[in-house]
Amino acid sequence: MAMKAMLIDAMRCIGCRGCQVACKTWNGRKAEKTEFFSGPGYQNPGDLSAETLTLITYNEVQVNGRFDWVFGKKQCMHCNTPACAAACPVGALKKLESGPVIYQKHRCIGCRYCMLACPFEIPRFEYDSANPYITKCTMCADRLETGGVPACSKVCPTGAIAFGDRDEMIREAQHRINQNPSGYYHEIYGLEEAGGTCVLHISNVPFDKLGHRTDVPKHAVNKDTEQAMEAIPIVMLGLAALLGGIYMLRTRTVHHESDAPRADG
Amino acid sequence: MTNHFIDMTNADVVMICGSNAAENHPIAMRWIRKTRERGAVVICVDPRYTRTAAFADVYCKLRSGTDIAFVNGMINYALQNDRIHREYVRQYTNASFLISPNYDFQNGLFSGYDAAKRSYDRSLWQYELDGDGIPKRDMTLEHPRCVFQLMKKFYERYDLETSCRITGAPMEDYRRTCEIFTSTWAPDRVGTWLYAMGTTQHTHGTQNIRSYSTLQLLLGNVGMAGGGVNALRGESNVQGSTDMGLLFNVLPGYLKAPAKGMESLQQYLDDATPKSKDPLSANWWQNYPKYIVSLLKAYWGEHATPANDFAYSHLPKTSGNHSFISLFEAMHAGKMRGLFCFGQNPAVGGPNSGKEREALGKLEWLVCVDLFETDTSVFWKRPGTDPSGIATEVFLLPAAASMEKEGSVVSSGRWVQWRYKAVDPPEEARTDSRIVSDLVRRMKEAYKAGGTFPDPILHLTWDYGDEPEPDIHRVAKEMNGRFLRDAVVNEKEFKAGQQVPGFAVLTSDGSTSCGSWIYAGSYTDAGNMSARRNKEDAPNGLGLYPKWAWCWPVNRRILYNRASCDPSGRPWDPKRWVIRWNPQLAEGKGGWEGDVPDGPWPPEAKLPFIMRPEGLACLFANSLVDGPFPEHYEPLESPVRNLMSGQRCSPVIKIWEPDKIGDSSRYPIVATTYRVSEHWQAGAMTRNTPWLVELVPDVFVELSTDLAKRKGIRNGDWVLVETARGSMRARALVTQRFEPFLIDGQLVDQIGIPWHWGFAGLATGDSANLLTPHVGDANTMIPEYKAFLCSLRKSGEVA
Numbered sequence A: 001m002a003m004k005a006m007l008i009d010a011m012r013c014i015g016c017r018g019c020q021v022a023c024k025t026w027n028g029r030k031a032e033k034t035e036f037f038s039g040p041g042y043q044n045p046g047d048l049s050a051e052t053l054t055l056i057t058y059n060e061v062q063v064n065g066r067f068d069w070v071f072g073k074k075q076c077m078h079c080n081t082p083a084c085a086a087a088c089p090v091g092a093l094k095k096l097e098s099g100p101v102i103y104q105k106h107r108c109i110g111c112r113y114c115m116l117a118c119p120f121e122i123p124r125f126e127y128d129s130a131n132p133y134i135t136k137c138t139m140c141a142d143r144l145e146t147g148g149v150p151a152c153s154k155v156c157p158t159g160a161i162a163f164g165d166r167d168e169m170i171r172e173a174q175h176r177i178n179q180n181p182s183g184y185y186h187e188i189y190g191l192e193e194a195g196g197t198c199v200l201h202i203s204n205v206p207f208d209k210l211g212h213r214t215d216v217p218k219h220a221v222n223k224d225t226e227q228a229m230e231a232i233p234i235v236m237l238g239l240a241a242l243l244g245g246i247y248m249l250r251t252r253t254v255h256h257e258s259d260a261p262r263a264d265g
Numbered sequence B: 001m002t003n004h005f006i007d008m009t010n011a012d013v014v015m016i017c018g019s020n021a022a023e024n025h026p027i028a029m030r031w032i033r034k035t036r037e038r039g040a041v042v043i044c045v046d047p048r049y050t051r052t053a054a055f056a057d058v059y060c061k062l063r064s065g066t067d068i069a070f071v072n073g074m075i076n077y078a079l080q081n082d083r084i085h086r087e088y089v090r091q092y093t094n095a096s097f098l099i100s101p102n103y104d105f106q107n108g109l110f111s112g113y114d115a116a117k118r119s120y121d122r123s124l125w126q127y128e129l130d131g132d133g134i135p136k137r138d139m140t141l142e143h144p145r146c147v148f149q150l151m152k153k154f155y156e157r158y159d160l161e162t163s164c165r166i167t168g169a170p171m172e173d174y175r176r177t178c179e180i181f182t183s184t185w186a187p188d189r190v191g192t193w194l195y196a197m198g199t200t201q202h203t204h205g206t207q208n209i210r211s212y213s214t215l216q217l218l219l220g221n222v223g224m225a226g227g228g229v230n231a232l233r234g235e236s237n238v239q240g241s242t243d244m245g246l247l248f249n250v251l252p253g254y255l256k257a258p259a260k261g262m263e264s265l266q267q268y269l270d271d272a273t274p275k276s277k278d279p280l281s282a283n284w285w286q287n288y289p290k291y292i293v294s295l296l297k298a299y300w301g302e303h304a305t306p307a308n309d310f311a312y313s314h315l316p317k318t319s320g321n322h323s324f325i326s327l328f329e330a331m332h333a334g335k336m337r338g339l340f341c342f343g344q345n346p347a348v349g350g351p352n353s354g355k356e357r358e359a360l361g362k363l364e365w366l367v368c369v370d371l372f373e374t375d376t377s378v379f380w381k382r383p384g385t386d387p388s389g390i391a392t393e394v395f396l397l398p399a400a401a402s403m404e405k406e407g408s409v410v411s412s413g414r415w416v417q418w419r420y421k422a423v424d425p426p427e428e429a430r431t432d433s434r435i436v437s438d439l440v441r442r443m444k445e446a447y448k449a450g451g452t453f454p455d456p457i458l459h460l461t462w463d464y465g466d467e468p469e470p471d472i473h474r475v476a477k478e479m480n481g482r483f484l485r486d487a488v489v490n491e492k493e494f495k496a497g498q499q500v501p502g503f504a505v506l507t508s509d510g511s512t513s514c515g516s517w518i519y520a521g522s523y524t525d526a527g528n529m530s531a532r533r534n535k536e537d538a539p540n541g542l543g544l545y546p547k548w549a550w551c552w553p554v555n556r557r558i559l560y561n562r563a564s565c566d567p568s569g570r571p572w573d574p575k576r577w578v579i580r581w582n583p584q585l586a587e588g589k590g591g592w593e594g595d596v597p598d599g600p601w602p603p604e605a606k607l608p609f610i611m612r613p614e615g616l617a618c619l620f621a622n623s624l625v626d627g628p629f630p631e632h633y634e635p636l637e638s639p640v641r642n643l644m645s646g647q648r649c650s651p652v653i654k655i656w657e658p659d660k661i662g663d664s665s666r667y668p669i670v671a672t673t674y675r676v677s678e679h680w681q682a683g684a685m686t687r688n689t690p691w692l693v694e695l696v697p698d699v700f701v702e703l704s705t706d707l708a709k710r711k712g713i714r715n716g717d718w719v720l721v722e723t724a725r726g727s728m729r730a731r732a733l734v735t736q737r738f739e740p741f742l743i744d745g746q747l748v749d750q751i752g753i754p755w756h757w758g759f760a761g762l763a764t765g766d767s768a769n770l771l772t773p774h775v776g777d778a779n780t781m782i783p784e785y786k787a788f789l790c791s792l793r794k795s796g797e798v799a
């Protein structure tokens, strides 16, 4: 299978959040308890979390001297050279040839190196769970396996989340920018970020205005496990004992799940 | 809609005014996005920078309740700068008709006003007729009393400056809006006008729509692909329910509900059937008798005979205005005993809902049929109420959701689309039709033992199979209509039991029955047309998809499509032809191709607007109670005087509670209500869905940074909003997306409140409708939810 990618177009997005709900529905993620709004505009929840794998941001900005309201979509970028996978000591995170970076929960020991390694600050940890796992967007790898498209892409009313071969998505992004050069910002976010990703963004405003990190280097950020460990703040090392405990728990889980390994979160 | 959703891809300019399509009809944006990427310009006109505004190329703000001033200015701009499709206007509208000298307009009042009755004598607004009874025309459009000249005079008062002073629209944005939209006057450019409840929910809501229609007709945009006047209906299948006679004043198929005094069928028909002496007018409604008799036959079958006026006497007669507000006023006055609420939640959705909640307590019984326990069903235990003082007996029946039953859903574009049942309803939940059917069967049983006037119940046709669950296909077939006996119609033979192929063969002699004449053709002997899923487009490639589902009437996808051609049958815009006359067809006799035309006649044989007795579209009409032209009036409550005349608000609106009108000295801020994408109507479904509650958990008020600063309110603070009806608390969302308006040199603030919340369910909060007034549009009585006055202040935390 050719490498797939998602193309997210802020010019097409109407901020309806069908995607956010579809993602929770398909992935069986719980609603979070929120109050009023937890970020600018209508944003809720405040950030990605163990239960929220994708998030729409509402940004009041000035474009060419005029006020505008633009919507960004946060989720895993599905890096071509995923720093999270490189940092993972047990190979629980894995880049598929078809694009998605998947998480094999039965392998995970809960060390959270992946969280520190990810340049986009994507993976989250189920702190509230007795048997916690890492969660992040899977690009709906389970849907792709049977020829489907990601749930968020399927549900999007305006076609703001295109899905297809990565080469094709890059051509499409370029085409849209060429068709409307005064409307679009002339870059494709994800084309080179972190060595290229399988989630591409185009927009009418610079990407930092949508809440995306623009300080990510345009080459692979391959921290191996050791480097990732070095980056762990000293306070977190105190959790080592807990991690050991989780590992014990996990080995039992692996035992149970080994007959039917699943490629999801 | 005159057109349909996919047709938006054919537009060069998309005007979204009175609609927040991105939030309330997100799927519309799929098609609007496509046409925008083709180079079309999308304009959003709204008091607030909405998610639709964010999507649009041009945004122009206006103060709530000033649509007419806004659009009349556009009309004037088109007239003054000759940006109109002159041939279209001359040939297809009543611009050339001469109007009686009795028509006049002075200081905000049309002639014929009776101040005591607060109504107009509309007979003064008549055409001048020639000796044959045909309206006189001046095709040069020069006669001082022709509609065109009267229009020029009427609209010239709305120059750009005046429109901006009233609406608060910034001149630069307004001029740009006028220029871009009126660019569609050219025959090969077309613009569509999308509206919704932002337009209708005003005391002059109907005239708002008329102003849009007038502009669209001047630009020659009606009947065209990518054009039209398009209502984005407020709920899924609300189109279907209005088609079926949801409103108090219509029967299925928009036949008039008979009123008291129309005691015989003939009296009713004399009133309802329009007449025309113009041989060029198709005057389609002359077929009225066929439709009403076929409907009566559907209701009472063999018991409806020529001898008993087809059981016409069984039809209830309206004894006045029984629209929503009137019903609740009557209920509040103790004049009603019972109420059925099917999927409706007036305790949240009704205007002045505090009063409506009180009214529910005066009923003997209340039946709520819904998916969840609604606020209405537990009105008796709302906060601050003592249930022991309420005697109403309440029944809550669990209903099946749309995915749990089979049937048709009609889109705003009039497409009747059949849906299959996906899953069984849970537990004891039942379909609405089953609930109604059980009730009817038991009523019939009860009436067998006698009762007052039992015949309408006992004789009512209820022929939907023997199962408790009515066979919904039989219902759909009944709507389509069938032959009750062998008959020859239009030289064609039909057998008893045959489904009618279309409404052209319905008869007034009792040989056909039809539950809704506009649905004739939807379920024929060839099968259920609305279940079709063929993705092949028509030869004109406009996205009509004629074999996808079915569309009323007669599968015509674009209404008034005869007007898309010049009088010889050639399309005004050959690139986007909807229909065209092909002389080669029918063995040289000629025929139309493309969409189903508005009638089969050759181009010259009939005028294009076949539903009007004139055969033409009306730029001037006496059908509305509040004037033949749309005139700007302020909402019932407004912070400013009417800059157009001494007549502050519409002179013919019915004011229920004169003591409940707020004054701008006490309530200086304009408020409006609306919905958000994440919640649905009165919230029963969405406020009980955790994923949606996560997104928008609490009721909030949107206000400008400017107003917030003056009031010392920060984002997230609790605020108290008060009106002459009531008060509510909400969280403040301080945003640049609202700005104060400059109205005739005066700074006017506006705020907005989504109205989804109530006291029942998972996410609760005060209802915005505690604030809204019991006043409605002069024609339809739709409540004025969209513009009223309030005060706003910071409030302490609430528990």
Ligand code: SF4
Binding pocket: A076, A077, A078, A079, A082, A083, A084, A085, A101, A117, A118, A119, A120, A121, A122, A123, A136
């Ligand atoms: S974005 Fe982060 S979590 Fe996602 S693949 Fe890249 S490194 Fe891994």
Ligand code: SF4
Binding pocket: A084, A087, A088, A089, A090, A091, A092, A093, A107, A108, A109, A110, A111, A112, A113, A114, A115, A134
């Ligand atoms: S928590 Fe540790 S083991 Fe689990 S996926 Fe992340 S890096 Fe790998």
Ligand code: SF4
Binding pocket: A022, A023, A024, A026, A027, A053, A054, A075, A136, A137, A138, A139, A140, A150, A151, A152, A153
């Ligand atoms: S691709 Fe799947 S997992 Fe990722 S954001 Fe979309 S729906 Fe959620």
Ligand code: SF4
Binding pocket: A012, A013, A014, A015, A016, A017, A018, A019, A020, A056, A071, A073, A152, A155, A156, A157, A158, A159, A160, A161
């Ligand atoms: S579903 Fe599409 S349009 Fe709606 S918020 Fe998500 S990306 Fe934007």
